[in-house]
Amino acid sequence: MSSQDTVPGIRKSLLIDGELVATERVITSINPATGEVVGYAPDADVTHAEAAVAAARRAFDNTDWSTNVDLRVRCLDQLHQALLDNVEEMRELTIAEVGATRQLTYANQLAAPIEIVRYYADLLRSYPMTEDIGEIEIRGQKHRRWIEKESAGVVAAITAYNYPNQLALAKLAPALAAGCTVVLKGSPDTPLITQLLGEIIANHTDIPAGVVNILSSSEIAVGEVMTTHPDVDVVTFTGSTVVGKKIMAAASDTLKRVFLELGGKSALIVLDDADLQMAAQFAAFSICAHAGQGCALTTRMLVPRDKHDEVAQLVSAFLQRVPFGDPSDPKTYMGPLITEKQRDKVDGMVQRAVAAGATLVTGGEKVSPGFFYKPTLLAGVDPDSEIAQDEVFGPVLALIPHDGDDDAVRIANNSAFGLSGGVISSDEERAIAVGRRIRTGTFSINGGNYFTPDVPFGGYKESGIGREMGTAGLEEFLELKTFAAAAS
Structure with a gap:
């Protein structure tokens, strides 16, 4: 039985103020593996966005959600259980709409994101919302000081298409744990899975009306409402650096707190003492994870110059x-790209790289039906070229020669991005020393x-601002208030 046989065909409901709201206008969701219609998601307009923000504002200001830790723990526990109870429906929809492989739904596409909810429910049980910073004497008067951690307010969360369950829950779970209320908008390329999350929340948890509002929309204006509305306190966005910069600028007029998880062009550094077979296998299967549609994937492989050709042959064999x-x-290990447009973008970058002097070792071909692209290796890549500098978001690995550790560090850091990276060496201390310089x-x-729920994730430079997951992920949604009381 294919995933299409078990996926619900049509969903026409937004979650706004505790109600599942129908829309006349819809987004057509396409299965990227077949090009066929999966279903139809609600297409919210500006009116829906404004209603969602208003609902979140009321829920924050007029209920005890932001101060009732016990309620938040109970609701997060319920959400975790509800996700487990509905995991098979979520799995089939994720496969059909996202193009994620069944293998990946048992990892970062679904199973791991669900555990983010469990992590924050447990963290909230023990996280100290008050910190005593002691007593001090100033001009003969003693003063007792402490810090209280308060909910930051209304959160606008906007996610990308590549890992919709991970991105939604990595924002939603810590925001709810912190006591915030949320308006979440999923990508118009994967709207059905986001709306299924809204239905699960509405039907299977005691999360109060207005605390969580979930939209899908094809309108840019909906995102603009979420990022500029004066009643929104925090904006968290995952997507391209280009859009992230626009969101940061838009939010500046009202001085919102902005968290951005953006693009990457991460380097895998192979040192001269590395196991080349292991390095080649790791690089090949990493770049093919979710067809290369991952911001933290190591898309540049830096190898010793005298081993460049040998590594190219090894990587090519694994990719094939x-x-x-x-x-x-x-x-199946690798599925399709999300759209024909994205596949054309990837192919265009590969063709321009070859024209600029890179060697196409393997791949570089479209495969139909669906939006597949063969795993691709480009060798002899100029570290300053487009293919080495710009995010591809496809199964394309750029092989770049280096002349020793210092040169490898220089090339790795020669990027506007700073999300992730890796090093392979038989000497762990040497590898760690290199890693500390990246x-x-x-x-x-x-x-x-x-990449686990308890580990902070985020980047330097144009890869973003702030961190998701871990304790740091919770603290993105908390404000610090300092108290001082004159001691009697």
Whole structure:
């Protein structure tokens, strides 16, 4: 049975102020593996966005959600259980709409995001909302000081298409744990899975009306309402750096707190003592994870110059063995790109790279039906070229030669981005020393996996501002209030 056979076909409801609201206008959701229609999602307009913000504002100002920790813990527990109870429906919809492989739904596409809710429910049980900073004497008078951590307010959360469950829950769970109210807008490329989350919240939790509002929309104006509305206190966005800059500028008029998780062009550095077979396999399968549609993937592979050709052959052999195709098949490792437009963008960048002097070792071909692109290796890449500097968001690896550790560090840091990276070496201390010189928010040593709910995730430079997940993710949604009381 394919995923299409078990996916609900049509969803026509937004979640606004505790009600599932129908719209006449819809977004057509397309299965990227087949090009066929999955279903129809509600297409919110500015009126819906304003209603959602108003509902979130009322829920924050007029209920005890922001101060009732016990209620928040109970609701997060309920949400976690509801997600588990509905996981198979979520799985099939994620496969059909996102093009995620069945394998990935047991990891970062679904199973891992659900555990983010569990993590924040548990963290909230023990997280100290008050910090005593002691007594001090000033001009003969003693003063007792302490800090209280308060909810930041109404949150506008906007997510991308590539990992919709992860991105939504990595924003929603900590915001709710902090006592914020939320307006969440999913990507118009993957609207159905976001609206399913709204239905689960409405039907299976005691989260009060207005605390969570979920929209899907094709209108740019809806995002503009969310990022400029005076009743919104915090904006959290995951997507492209270009859009992130526009959101930051738009939010500046009302001085909102802005958290941005943006693009990446991460480097995998192979040192001269590395196991080349292991490095090649890691690089090849990493770049093909979700067809390369991941901001933290290592899309540049930096190898010793005298081993460049050997590594190219090894990586090419692994890429040619990557199973791609029907994402509902448990044996499939790589699925499609999200749209024909995205595939054309990827192919255009590959063709321009070859024209600029890079060598196409393998791949560089569209595969139909659906929006598939063959795993691709470009060798002899100029570190200053477009393909080495700009985010591709496809299964394309750029192989770049380096002349030792210092040169590798220089090339890795020669980027506007600073999200992630990795190094492979037989000497762990040497690898860690190299990693400490790379200006990124996360870093992997010999394939180490940092992506879990308790670990902060985010980047330097144009990869963003702030962190998601971990204690740091909760604190993005808290304000600090300092108290001082004159001691009697």
